[in-house]
Amino acid sequence: MKINLSRLVQDIERYGEYGKNEHGGVTRPSFSYEDHQVRQLFIEELKEMGLEITIDGAANIWGKYKGTGKKKGSIVIGSHLDSVPNGGKYDGPLGVLMAKEIIKTLKEHTILLDHDIEIVSFTAEESNDFNLSTFGSRCFVGRLTAEILKDACDSKGALLSEELKKVGGGLDKFPEINKMHNNKKAFIELHIEQGQRLESANISMAVINSVVGTYRSVVSIKGDPNHSGTTMMVNRKDALTAASEMILEVERYCKAKGNVVGTVGRINVSPNAANIIPGQVDFILEIRAEAEGSIQEAIASIQDVWHEISDRRKVKVVQEVFLDQKPVLLDQVLVSVFENTAREMNEPCLTLPSMAVHDAAHMASITKSVMVFVKSIGGKSHCPEEFSEPEDIEKVGNLILQGIIQLDRTLSEKEIKSV
Numbered sequence: 001m002k003i004n005l006s007r008l009v010q011d012i013e014r015y016g017e018y019g020k021n022e023h024g025g026v027t028r029p030s031f032s033y034e035d036h037q038v039r040q041l042f043i044e045e046l047k048e049m050g051l052e053i054t055i056d057g058a059a060n061i062w063g064k065y066k067g068t069g070k071k072k073g074s075i076v077i078g079s080h081l082d083s084v085p086n087g088g089k090y091d092g093p094l095g096v097l098m099a100k101e102i103i104k105t106l107k108e109h110t111i112l113l114d115h116d117i118e119i120v121s122f123t124a125e126e127s128n129d130f131n132l133s134t135f136g137s138r139c140f141v142g143r144l145t146a147e148i149l150k151d152a153c154d155s156k157g158a159l160l161s162e163e164l165k166k167v168g169g170g171l172d173k174f175p176e177i178n179k180m181h182n183n184k185k186a187f188i189e190l191h192i193e194q195g196q197r198l199e200s201a202n203i204s205m206a207v208i209n210s211v212v213g214t215y216r217s218v219v220s221i222k223g224d225p226n227h228s229g230t231t232m233m234v235n236r237k238d239a240l241t242a243a244s245e246m247i248l249e250v251e252r253y254c255k256a257k258g259n260v261v262g263t264v265g266r267i268n269v270s271p272n273a274a275n276i277i278p279g280q281v282d283f284i285l286e287i288r289a290e291a292e293g294s295i296q297e298a299i300a301s302i303q304d305v306w307h308e309i310s311d312r313r314k315v316k317v318v319q320e321v322f323l324d325q326k327p328v329l330l331d332q333v334l335v336s337v338f339e340n341t342a343r344e345m346n347e348p349c350l351t352l353p354s355m356a357v358h359d360a361a362h363m364a365s366i367t368k369s370v371m372v373f374v375k376s377i378g379g380k381s382h383c384p385e386e387f388s389e390p391e392d393i394e395k396v397g398n399l400i401l402q403g404i405i406q407l408d409r410t411l412s413e414k415e416i417k418s419v
């Protein structure tokens with residue numbers, strides 16, 4: 001039994017038309033007109049497949065393919081259908097459309113599994129105008145509550161609670177979400193890699209065993225703004241040259257260690273004028289690593305060097321942490337089911353951590369979760385060039401199909417014995 005690759009590729013192309021822009025990219029943020037359209041299309045198609053549809057309070061779309069009922073609960077497969085501005089066709093939709101393809105394949109072969117199989121499309125996974133990325137999965141697992149969200153609005157003042165209602169969700173439906181947890185027995189998310197580890201190894205796929213932790217802080221450096229002509233070099237307290245040294249230390253440390261990645265991707269210089277020595281610089285430091293210890297070690301070591309820089313340059317450094325997301329270990333039983341399935345299929349497969357946060361990282365707090373990555377060409381994502389080869393997509397689709405059949409057998413062994 002194999003998935004139908006040409007049908008899946010057509011689906012990817014068809015869904016990619018919604019929000020397609022003049023650069024060949026896709027702009028389909030959640031709650032936009034294009035998102036409304038694609039949701040409608042998706043729900044219609046799930047109905048045509050005979051699936052049982054549920055839209056929860058966060059407007060996540062669930063479609064259930066009933067199993068034999070011999071085992072309780074469902075194995076869930078999914079991802080998200082929203083995109084970043086000028087993004088690609090694969091980030092998100094691949095995982096959702098693959099779930100649809102897998103259920104279609106099972107149906108065509110008249111195979112009923114013992115568990116129900118469910119598709120989910122999570123709302124607003126990408127960062128959006130409400131500043132709430134991985135919104136749907138965070139709501140689903142209870143990390144975002146109706147209380148937290150009641151006044152949330154976008155930059156134009158639109159209330160999130162109203163936007164949710166337009167797509168079948170609503171804060172009043174949040175109490176029902178908790179009751180949905182119990183019957184989710186496993187969650188599998190297929191995603192493009194968004195990196196070049198698979199391409200460098202010339203391997204089509206990877207099973208993901210953990211999701212990195214992310215630490216972000218705002219770093220403010222206070223120097224002394226002064227006349228750029230009359231202030232001699234020895235008398236300066238230049239916040240920007242201090243910041244430059246500090247940023248280079250982040251790069252030096254992370255390159256030398258190899259187990260962390262560090263980035264300064266945002267910076268403000270004040271007063272930002274050609275004839276004034278920079279008096280203040282604010283930047284955001286981001287550190288990601290698979291192990292919490294590596295993140296802490298990086299911060300401590302970088303800060304030591306920063307102290308030396310600030311003393312020498314006579315600037316003041318203040319740091320405020322605003323994100324401290326711990327690494328998430330995905331379910332090791334599920335990881336080995338997919339690793340073994342790849343081995344049985346004779347498909348080379350790596351086991352890697354995910355360097356980006358996905359819905360699966362949140363789902364892991366309520367059910368056994370795992371991710372599977374497919375090779376990204378050129379490591380590109382969040383851009384129109386985002387691409388994965390059809391033959392890689394086919395391999396990974398068949399891996400998930402076989403992995404799910406295997407999971408259906410091995411999950412809830414105790415329950416089947418008592419039936």
Ligand SMILES: [Zn+2]
Nearest residue numbers: 091092125191
């Ligand atoms: Zn994504």
